[in-house]
Amino acid sequence: MRAEVHRFVAEGPLPDGDASEEEIDHRVGQLAAIAGPVTAEEATALTACFGPDDCYGVAWNLLHLIETGPNPVLTTVPTPDANDWHHILWTRAANAGLVPADVASEQGEVVDVHPGRPSWQGWSRPGAGALRRRRGLMTVRI
Template sequence: MRPEVRVFVADGPLPGWDTDDDEEIARRAEQIEAISRPVTVEEAQALDTCFGPDDCYGVAWSLVHLIETGPGPVPPVTRPGPSSGVWQQTLWNRWRNGDLPDDDRTS
């Protein structure tokens, strides 16, 4: 795993709307931009653990787009369960509604 991905993952989940730390939000957005595309499967899986409680003023969408640069349906490759977060469900829905033939998808 590349160092810039390790640093992002080590900083944990993105902050939520209730944070009053604009610098932290900007720093996390800059971290995402510093990660060159595409990401590997391992990196995508690690990045998937970094979603916070909400969209972090749009930063979570940047994380979604970064994860989607990985090869294939990473993550997830199976339907998220009821306890999965909204962002894992979002990734699943976006992958599921893509242009892959149904037989190439895991349901």
């Protein structure tokens, strides 16, 4: 594993939206220092770094970096109580056909990040603050 990946993983999960600007900037700098593509080992280690929310879009950058490595990173459906980002990774891999059909059908292919909620609720709701944060505008929806 490269040193910059090891440093990022060693600091643990991304902070939540209540973290200081300095802490978020520090993690952004660490993440930017990691050049893709990542190895399978690095991608697996990086999956442990998702925090409780999107960290003003930093989690999306982490997800995209993980996806530069060999896919799928996750080979089983995440448990219902797993981090939402693991569900997003699984859903994207399943929808892209990267998960063998027998695994996806045996384990129940996930088609929605938040089962039981209307599809407009969640990560990609048009007009939601998360969408604007993903584009780097740092908009906070209150």
